[in-house]
Amino acid sequence: MPHVITQSCCSDGSCVFACPVNCIHPSPDEPGFATAEMLFIDPAACVDCGACVTACPVGAIKPDTKLTEAQLPFIELNASFYPKYEGKLPPTSKLAPVPDAPAVDRRPHGPLRVAIVGSGPAAMYAADELLTQRGVRVNVFEKLPTPYGLVRAGVAPDHQNTKGVTRLFDRITQRRGFGFYLNVEVGRDITHAELLEHHHAVLYAVGAPNDKRLDVEGMDLPGTGTATEVVAWYNGHPEFSHLPVDLSHQRAVIIGNGNVALDVARILVTDPDALARTDISDHALAALRDSKVQEVVIVARRGPLHSAFTLPELIGLTSTCEVVLDAADHEQVLRDLEVVSDALTRNKLEILAKLGDGSAVTGPRIRLAYQLTPTRVLGTDKVAGIEFTVTGTDEVRELAAGLVLTSIGYHGKAIGDLPFDDAAGVVPNDEGRVIDPATGKPVRGSYVAGWIKRGPTGFIGTNKSCAAHTVDRLVADYNASRLGEPSAKVGALQELIRTRRPDVVDSAGWRAIDSAEIARGGADRPRDKFIDVADMVAVAAAAPKPSLRQRLLASFS
Ligand code: NAP
Numbered sequence: 001m002p003h004v005i006t007q008s009c010c011s012d013g014s015c016v017f018a019c020p021v022n023c024i025h026p027s028p029d030e031p032g033f034a035t036a037e038m039l040f041i042d043p044a045a046c047v048d049c050g051a052c053v054t055a056c057p058v059g060a061i062k063p064d065t066k067l068t069e070a071q072l073p074f075i076e077l078n079a080s081f082y083p084k085y086e087g088k089l090p091p092t093s094k095l096a097p098v099p100d101a102p103a104v105d106r107r108p109h110g111p112l113r114v115a116i117v118g119s120g121p122a123a124m125y126a127a128d129e130l131l132t133q134r135g136v137r138v139n140v141f142e143k144l145p146t147p148y149g150l151v152r153a154g155v156a157p158d159h160q161n162t163k164g165v166t167r168l169f170d171r172i173t174q175r176r177g178f179g180f181y182l183n184v185e186v187g188r189d190i191t192h193a194e195l196l197e198h199h200h201a202v203l204y205a206v207g208a209p210n211d212k213r214l215d216v217e218g219m220d221l222p223g224t225g226t227a228t229e230v231v232a233w234y235n236g237h238p239e240f241s242h243l244p245v246d247l248s249h250q251r252a253v254i255i256g257n258g259n260v261a262l263d264v265a266r267i268l269v270t271d272p273d274a275l276a277r278t279d280i281s282d283h284a285l286a287a288l289r290d291s292k293v294q295e296v297v298i299v300a301r302r303g304p305l306h307s308a309f310t311l312p313e314l315i316g317l318t319s320t321c322e323v324v325l326d327a328a329d330h331e332q333v334l335r336d337l338e339v340v341s342d343a344l345t346r347n348k349l350e351i352l353a354k355l356g357d358g359s360a361v362t363g364p365r366i367r368l369a370y371q372l373t374p375t376r377v378l379g380t381d382k383v384a385g386i387e388f389t390v391t392g393t394d395e396v397r398e399l400a401a402g403l404v405l406t407s408i409g410y411h412g413k414a415i416g417d418l419p420f421d422d423a424a425g426v427v428p429n430d431e432g433r434v435i436d437p438a439t440g441k442p443v444r445g446s447y448v449a450g451w452i453k454r455g456p457t458g459f460i461g462t463n464k465s466c467a468a469h470t471v472d473r474l475v476a477d478y479n480a481s482r483l484g485e486p487s488a489k490v491g492a493l494q495e496l497i498r499t500r501r502p503d504v505v506d507s508a509g510w511r512a513i514d515s516a517e518i519a520r521g522g523a524d525r526p527r528d529k530f531i532d533v534a535d536m537v538a539v540a541a542a543a544p545k546p547s548l549r550q551r552l553l554a555s556f557s
Helices: 014-018 051-055 073-080 121-130 149-153 165-173 192-198 227-234 259-269 282-289 311-320 327-339 343-353 462-479 492-500 507-521 533-541 548-556
Strands: 003-005 061-063 112-117 136-142 178-182 201-204 224-226 251-255 295-299 323-325 365-369 372-378 385-390 396-400 403-406 433-436 441-448
Touching: 003 073, 014 051, 051 061, 073 311, 073 343, 112 121, 112 192, 112 462, 121 136, 121 149, 121 165, 121 462, 149 165, 165 178, 165 507, 178 507, 192 201, 192 492, 201 462, 224 227, 227 259, 227 282, 227 403, 251 259, 251 396, 259 295, 259 311, 259 365, 311 343, 323 327, 327 343, 372 396, 433 462, 441 462, 507 533
Parallel strands: 112 136, 112 201, 136 178, 201 441, 224 403, 251 295, 251 403, 295 365, 323 365
Antiparallel strands: 003 061, 372 385, 385 396, 433 441
16 A cells, blocks of 8 residues: 655655655655656555655645545556666665755854745745754744745645645744744835844845736736736735736636646636635635636647646646647647657646547636737727737637736846846845855855745745755855854844834734634634735734743744
């Protein structure tokens, strides 16, 4: 009875550490790890101990006898990763995949103090790595009163297992030396230079907050938007609760076919009664109950061979929604199957080859469409449709639609005066050390992790090894005295922030918001999120205040 990794795999590699027989690959030290769509258990080597089940932060691992019908394809998928190793371990594999940061050289006059900006996965994994050692203080700054970035505001509400990683993050916040400064915006409430007066280093893990924009006529008409805005809308992000999402037409079109497009399409066609059992925002649920959308077309400019969605997400999509393909695209899938060389893409194409053309489908469906390059959005006062050319030809096609969303990837945003590579959307860096391109030298005390370091690719857990590498460099610089000594006393930061931002939310405040949301969710929903910042701040303000002794301990630890 081997164990099997399923769709919600976050690739953080916790299972790799836990496995006593090293049967989970690719591990973070193996070449394929950075590009792997998920991790796989070797069924021949698995000893069925279940250690990985306990270690997995997102509940993705199950014994093969306990899989649901929809998860059965993952048995074959896990096994298919291994034939090339013929039951032996890959030669590069070691059992210590994530680099251990050098031990912090503790100094008599106080801890290593690090400010982390952002509170998503890269930020929390960096805090985790730093706080595995004594003599370290980590302060996490976040502009919203609620933490965890895209895990809260990006992961689709019907993927609650994936959101389970917040339990791990909550445990990190309880570590000695951890401090939350939520509802505090770096750049507005406190500057980079001021952060460096209170810390040895500032580590930015701010993600890639902007959407790539599609530069075609009509993209400003009402009824256009981006998939990531819709994600933020249905996830109750306070800045997107009033987003106009026009669901009055029977067809919506999404440009780009990455995992974000699949998430949005799936939510648009899922039965609202099923979504009502998730933490979807009430305004989105009400809009979806009134929705007239019957078909969501996900359009790619290239062919099936180059689909950007991952295999686990395609398996999840086709097992929960009606997914269809036009005859011409079906023929292309068959042609691609003749030339494909890698096993994962072959698996994707085989699933696509089994899709029907939709003629027998009466209810809501998702249509995957290929080889269409968008040229303009049609309509005068609002979206009426979209025009494409068949890629590489002059042939024009039109699709009538009331909603046109682009889902063509995220883009990083410049941070204050730090160097920025606008084309790549990242802060120039050498394994996490911010580098000034003019001098080629590190910018003292400045580090990056996550999407602002490496671009918007990978999964939640990919940020674990990414953050670990940055922490490795940061601690090495501290030990080598390459970081300035903060001029402010250890306890002075709290005072400064409380003066600048009286509504700052700390760990106790976040726990109060979290508990209140879970209580509002009642028996049927995991939580009912607050979508208004003022409501969050009010709940946090009513949280029991730490005693003077607790505050002193917290600020000096
Ligand atoms: P993505 O995977 O990079 O996909 C972007 C899509 O946009 C591609 O189909 C790309 O086509 C297309 N595109 C780019 N520029 C275009 C243009 N000018 N015109 C037309 N199409 C264009 O981006 P994403 O979906 O935003 O995902 C970002 C990352 O988050 C990915 O690593 C993804 O796996 C991850 N994610 C994971 C999950 C999950 O695991 N459940 C959920 C959400 C996001 P070309 O290939 O032709 O450029």
